[in-house]
Amino acid sequence: xxxxxxxxxxxxxxxxxxxxxxxxxxxxxxxxxxxxxxxxxxxxxxxxxxxxxxxxxxxxxxxxxxxxxxxxxxxxxxxxxxxxxxxxxxxxxxxxxxxxxxxxxxxxxxxxxxxxxxxxxxxxxxxxxxxxxxxxxxxxxxxxxxxxxxxxxxxxxxxxxxxxxxxxxxxxxxxxxxxxxxxxxxxxxxxxxxxxxxxxxxxxxxxxxxxxxxxxxxxxxxxxxxxxxxxxxxxxxxxxxxxxxxxxxxxxxxxxxxxxxxxxxxxxxxxxxxxxxxxxxxxxxxxxxxxxxxxxxxxxxxxxxxxxxxxxxxxxxxxxxxxxxxxxxxxxxxxxxxxxxxxxxxxxxxxxxxxxxxxxxxxxxxxxxxxxxxxxxxxxxxxxx
Amino acid sequence: xxxxxxxxxxxxxxxxxxxxxxxxxxxxxxxxxxxxxxxxxxxxxxxxxxxxxxxxxxxxxxxxxxxxxxxxxxxxxxxxxxxxxxxxxxxxxxxxxxxxxxxxxxxxxxxxxxxxxxxxxxxxxxxxxxxxxxxxxxxxxxxxxxxxxxxxxxxxxxxxxxxxxxxxxxxxxxxxxxxxxxxxxxxxxxxxxxxxxxxxxxxxxxxxxxxxxxxxxxxxxxxxxxxxxxxxxxxxxxxxxxxxxxxxxxxxxxxxxxxxxxxxxxxxxxxxxxxxxxxxxxxxxxxxxxxxxxxxxxxxxxxxxxxxxxxxxxxxxxxxxxxxxxxxxxxxxxxxxxxxxxxxxxxxxxxxxxxxxxxxxxxxxxxxx
Numbered sequence: 001x002x003x004x005x006x007x008x009x010x011x012x013x014x015x016x017x018x019x020x021x022x023x024x025x026x027x028x029x030x031x032x033x034x035x036x037x038x039x040x041x042x043x044x045x046x047x048x049x050x051x052x053x054x055x056x057x058x059x060x061x062x063x064x065x066x067x068x069x070x071x072x073x074x075x076x077x078x079x080x081x082x083x084x085x086x087x088x089x090x091x092x093x094x095x096x097x098x099x100x101x102x103x104x105x106x107x108x109x110x111x112x113x114x115x116x117x118x119x120x121x122x123x124x125x126x127x128x129x130x131x132x133x134x135x136x137x138x139x140x141x142x143x144x145x146x147x148x149x150x151x152x153x154x155x156x157x158x159x160x161x162x163x164x165x166x167x168x169x170x171x172x173x174x175x176x177x178x179x180x181x182x183x184x185x186x187x188x189x190x191x192x193x194x195x196x197x198x199x200x201x202x203x204x205x206x207x208x209x210x211x212x213x214x215x216x217x218x219x220x221x222x223x224x225x226x227x228x229x230x231x232x233x234x235x236x237x238x239x240x241x242x243x244x245x246x247x248x249x250x251x252x253x254x255x256x257x258x259x260x261x262x263x264x265x266x267x268x269x270x271x272x273x274x275x276x277x278x279x280x281x282x283x284x285x286x287x288x289x290x291x292x293x294x295x296x297x298x299x300x301x302x303x304x305x306x307x308x309x310x311x312x313x314x315x316x317x318x319x320x321x322x323x324x325x326x327x328x329x330x331x332x333x334x335x336x337x338x339x340x341x342x343x344x345x346x347x348x349x350x351x352x353x354x355x356x357x358x359x360x361x362x363x364x365x366x367x368x369x370x371x372x373x374x375x376x377x378x379x380x381x382x383x384x385x
Numbered sequence: 386x387x388x389x390x391x392x393x394x395x396x397x398x399x400x401x402x403x404x405x406x407x408x409x410x411x412x413x414x415x416x417x418x419x420x421x422x423x424x425x426x427x428x429x430x431x432x433x434x435x436x437x438x439x440x441x442x443x444x445x446x447x448x449x450x451x452x453x454x455x456x457x458x459x460x461x462x463x464x465x466x467x468x469x470x471x472x473x474x475x476x477x478x479x480x481x482x483x484x485x486x487x488x489x490x491x492x493x494x495x496x497x498x499x500x501x502x503x504x505x506x507x508x509x510x511x512x513x514x515x516x517x518x519x520x521x522x523x524x525x526x527x528x529x530x531x532x533x534x535x536x537x538x539x540x541x542x543x544x545x546x547x548x549x550x551x552x553x554x555x556x557x558x559x560x561x562x563x564x565x566x567x568x569x570x571x572x573x574x575x576x577x578x579x580x581x582x583x584x585x586x587x588x589x590x591x592x593x594x595x596x597x598x599x600x601x602x603x604x605x606x607x608x609x610x611x612x613x614x615x616x617x618x619x620x621x622x623x624x625x626x627x628x629x630x631x632x633x634x635x636x637x638x639x640x641x642x643x644x645x646x647x648x649x650x651x652x653x654x655x656x657x658x659x660x661x662x663x664x665x666x667x668x669x670x671x672x673x674x675x676x677x678x679x680x681x682x683x684x685x686x687x688x689x690x691x692x693x694x695x696x697x698x699x700x701x702x703x704x705x706x707x708x709x710x711x712x713x714x715x716x717x718x719x720x721x722x723x724x725x726x727x728x729x730x731x732x733x734x735x736x737x738x739x740x741x742x743x744x745x746x747x748x749x750x751x752x753x754x
Contacts, residue, residue: 036669044676051680055698056689058512079543104550105720119543129543137552138719140560141428141512142690147547148519151526154545161542171541172494172532173449173525176501177518180475182508190510191689202675210668294406298584301671302410302576306418309679310568314422319688321513323481324431329424346509347478356477 019229023237027211031241040206041245045199045253052195053261058187060088060145066100066109067091073120079131082157083113088149104136111135111146181266181350192261193345194318196253197338200276201312203249204283205290207242209304212291212380231380235373239284246280257349267348271358275348278365279341285372286337292379312338340364389599393607401577401611411576411615415569419623422568423631426561426688430458430516436480438465443491449502452528453484458520471505481507482517497538551719562633563714564687570620570646571653571681571707575674577612578657582749583670601750605742609654616650627718636721644724645713648734652706655741662748681707709734 031037067083069076083091092109094100100112114132122129133150135143155171182189215221224234254272257263265272287304294300314320315329316338322330333339340361347357402408435453439446453459462480465471474480485503493500504521508514533540552559585591594604624642627633635642660673684691684698685707691699702708709730716722 034666034668036666036672040672044672047676048679051698051701052683055684055694055701057693058689060690060693106726123542128540131543131545133545133547135547135549137549137555138560138715139690140549140552140555140557141516143549143552143555144428144519145515147545148515148522150547151522151545154543158541158543167539171499172529172538173502174499175518175522175525176503177521178503178505179508179511179514179518180505182511182514185508185511185515187511190512198679202679206672206675210671214668296404296406297587297667298580299404299406299410301580301667301674302407304671305572305576305579305674305678306410306414309675309682310418310422310572313682314425317510319512320426320428321430321510323434324427324429325425329421332421333425343478350509351476354476356473 015228016230016233020233020237020240023229023233024240027237027241031245037207037242037245040203041249042252044203044206045249046256048199048202049192049195049253049256049260053188053192053256056188056191056195058141058191059185060142060149062090063088063111063142063146063149064090064092064109065146066094066103066112068094068097068100068112068114069119070115070117071119075120075123076115078161079115079157082153082160086149086153089153101134104134110142111150113150188261189263189350190346191319192257192263193349194316194342196250196257197279197316197341197345198309198312198318199253200246200250200279200341201283201308201338203246204280205287205304205308207246208238208284208287209290209300210297211238211242212288212376213294213297213300214291216295217297231377235288235376235380238288239281239373242284243277243280246284247277250276250280263349265349266352268353271353272345272348275341275344275358275362275365278362278369279337279344282337282365282369282372285369285376288376289372289379292376311336315339316342318342334364335368337365337368340368386603389597390603390607390610393599393604394610397581397608397611398614401615411573412619415573415619416622416626419565419569419626420630422565423558423562423627426558426565428512428516428557429555430513430520432460433458433482433517433520434462434480435459435482435484436463436465436471436474437461438468438471438483438485440488441486441490442488443495445491445494446486449486449525449528450484452524453521456520456524459524475505475507478507478509481513482521484521494532558631559633559719560715561687562627562631563718564711566620566623566627567649567685567707567710567714568682568687569623570616570649570710571678573619574612574616574650574653575657575678577615578608578654579661579674580667580670581608582658582661583664583667586664587666602746605658605746605749608658609742612654612657613650616654617646620646620650633718635718637717638724641722641724641727642713642717644731645710645717645727645734648731648738649706649710649713652734652738652741655738655745656706658745659741659748662745681705684708686711703733704737706734706737 067080069080080091083089094103097112097114100109103109104112112134116130119129131154133147135146137143179185215224258265290303290307291300294303315333315336322333322339343361344358347354401411437450439450454461463474465474465483471483474483483505485505487501490500502525504518506514506517549555585594628635656677660677661670664670664673684702685705691702691708694702712730713727716727
C-alpha cells in the first residue's frame with residue numbers, strides 16, 4: 001500500500017487498469033472453458049421465456065360448465081344459447097343436478113348452472129326467477145372470474161329478453177368499464193415483462209453466486225492475494241465480464257418480448273435499457289454478496305436457490321398485488337430487487353415514461369445495488385481465516 | 386449391504402449438517418418463507434386505492450360513493466375535480482381505479498332512467514384489473530337491488546344465486562397455502578440433492594467412493610436417504626403450520642396426504658440426483674437445479690391454471706411431479722378427496738421417481754470424467 005501511494009496517480013491508475021484487464025481476461029477464459037455460464041446468459045432466457053410466454057396465462061377461455069335445465073322451454077333455450085355463444089364457456093348439458101355435481105367433483109366441469117322447473121313460470125311472474133350457480137371454490141381466483149363471466153352473459157341475455165318483450169331494461173346503474181394500458185385484459189402483456197424480471201434475477205445470481213466462493217474453495221483466492229491486485233479490482237474483475245454476458249441475455253429477452261410475444265413497448269427503449277442495466281448490476285451484486293459470505297460453493301448454491309427465485313416470483317408484484325399483502329410483508333418486499341424492476345418494466349412496457357413511478361423504483365434499485373456491492377467489498381478483505 | 390448404505394447415509398448427514406451455514410440454510414429459510422409467502426400469495430384484493438370524480442350534485446351519487454366506502458376492498462385516496470386529473474392519478478399508480486359519475490346521474494335515476502357509471506381501471510396487471518372490475522360490479526349490483534327495493538321498479542326477470550363449494554368465502558389463501566407446501570418441499574429436496582454428487586466430483590472424493598465396495602445403486606441410495614428424512618421432516622413442519630397457523634382445512638386422510646408426500650419426495654430426489662450426476666462442477670449442478678426448479682414451479686398450476694396453457698405445454702406438464710403433487714395437496718386439504726380417486730397422480734409420480742432414480746444410477750456409473 002505504501003509503495004503504491006507514493007507513485008504518481010496517473011501511473012497508478014494505468015497499472016490498475018492493466019491489472020483489471022488481466023483479471024477480466026482471466027474471467028472470460030474461465031467462462032469459455034465451462035460453458036455453463038454462457039448457457040445461463042443465453043440459453044436460459046430463451047428457453048424460459050418460450051416456455052412461460054406461451055405457457056403462463058391467466059386468461060380463462062373455454063371453461064367447461066354443466067347446464068341443468070329441469071324443464072326445457074323457449075326461455076331456457078334462449079338462456080342456454082347465450083352460453084353457447086360465449087367464447088368463455090363450453091357448456092355441457094346434464095340431466096340432473098346430481099349428475100352435474102358429481103361431474104364437478106370429478107373435475108370435469110368448474111361450475112354448474114341450474115334452471116329449476118318453475119324457471120319459465122317465474123320469469124313471467126312479478127318477481128325474479130332464480131338461476132343457481134355452483135362454482136368449485138378450490139381455485140378462488142378462477143371461481144371469481146367464472147362468476148364474473150356468468151354475470152356478463154346473464155346481463156346481456158336480460159337485455160335481449162327486455163328488447164324482445166318491448167320493455168326498457170330497468171338496470172338503475174350500468175357500469176361502463178375502461179381498462180387502460182391493456183384494454184383486452186391480455187394477461188401475457190403483464191406476465192412477459194414480469195418474467196423478464198424473474199429471469200434476469202436468476203441470471204444475475206447464477207452467474208456470480210459461485211465465482212467468489214469458487215476462488216476461496218479452490219485456494220486460488222490466496223494466490224490472488226499475494227499479487228498486487230486490490231480487492232476492489234478483484235470484484236470489478238468479476239463484475240464486468242458477467243455484466244457484459246448478462247446484458248446479452250437481457251437484450252435477447254426484450255427482443256423476444258417485443259417481437260415474439262407482441263408486448264407493446266410504450267416507453268423509451270433507452271429508459272428500459274438503463275433501468276435494466278441497473279437491475280442487472282443489483283442482481284450481480286447480490287450474487288457476489290452470496291458468494292462472498294458463503295465461502296463454499298455448496299452453501300452459495302443453497303443460498304442462491306432459496307433467496308432468488310421464490311422471493312422474486314411471489315413478492316415482486318409479478319402476479320400477486322403487493323398492495324393487498326399485510327403491512328409487514330409489504331415492508332419485506334422492499335428488500336427484493338425484482339419488486340422495483342417489475343414495477344418499472346410493467347410501466348415502461350404498457351404505460352410509457354411515467355416518471356412518478358420510475359424514479360422511486362430506480363432509486364430503490366440504486367440503494368440495493370450500493371448495499372450489496374458495499375457489503376461485498378466490506379466482507380472480502382485480504383485476509384485469511 | 387444395508388450397513389454399508391447406512392454408514393454412507395450417516396456420512397451424508399454429517400456433510401450436510403456439519404457446516405453451520407448449510408445447517409441454517411436448510412432449516413430456517415423454508416419455514417420463514419412459508420410464513421411470508423402464506424401471507425403474500427393471495428388474489429384477494431384489499432384496500433384497493435381508488436379516486437372519485439363526481440360531477441353530479443345530487444344525493445344519489447353520494448349514496449353510491451358511500452357504498453364503495455363501505456366495502457373493505459376499496460379505499461378512497463382522492464377526490465378529483467377536473468377531467469384531466471384522472472390520467473395522472475392512474476399513471477402514477479396512486480389509484481388503481483377511478484369512478485366517474487356524470488352530471489345527470491341523480492336526475493336520470495330519479496326520473497326512472499338508467500344512469501352510467503364509468504369505471505377506469507389500471508390494466509398494467511390485467512388479473513388485478515379484472516378483479517377490481519368484478520368487485521365494483523358486485524357493489525353496483527347491491528346498490529341496484531337496494532334502489533329497486535326502495536324506489537319501485539321492476540326487478541330483473543332473473544337473478545343469479547351463487548354458491549361456492551369447498552371454499553364458501555372464496556379465500557384464495559386456502560388455494561395457495563397447500564401449493565406453498567409443495568413449493569417448499571421441492572425447494573428443500575433440491576437444496577439437499579442437486580449439488581451433492583457434483584460436489585464429490587469437484588472435490589475428488591467421488592473417486593474414493595468408487596473404490597469402496599459400494600455399488601453405484603447403493604451409493605445413490607445412501608445419498609437419497611438423508612434427503613428423504615430431511616424432506617419428510619420439513620414437509621411435516623410445513624403441513625403443521627398450514628393447518629394450525631393458516632387454518633387451512635384438512636378434510637382428507639393423513640394417509641392419503643403422506644402417500645403423496647412420500648411419492649413426491651421420491652420423484653423429486655430422483656430428479657435432483659439425476660441433475661447432480663449429470664453435472665461435472667457445482668456451477669453446472671446449480672444451473673441444472675434452476676433449469677428444473679423454475680419450470681417445475683411455474684408450469685405446475687401453482688399460480689396460473691394448467692388449462693390456460695396451450696396443449697403442447699400442457700403435455701409437457703405431464704412430466705412434472707409438482708403438477709401431480711398440487712392436485713393431491715389441494716384435493717386432500719380442501720375437498721377431502723379419497724385415496725382411490727388419486728390413484729392416477731400417485732402412479733404418475735411413482736413412475737417419474739422410478740425413471741429418474743434409474744437414470745441417476747446409470748449416469749452415476751457411466752459419467753466418470
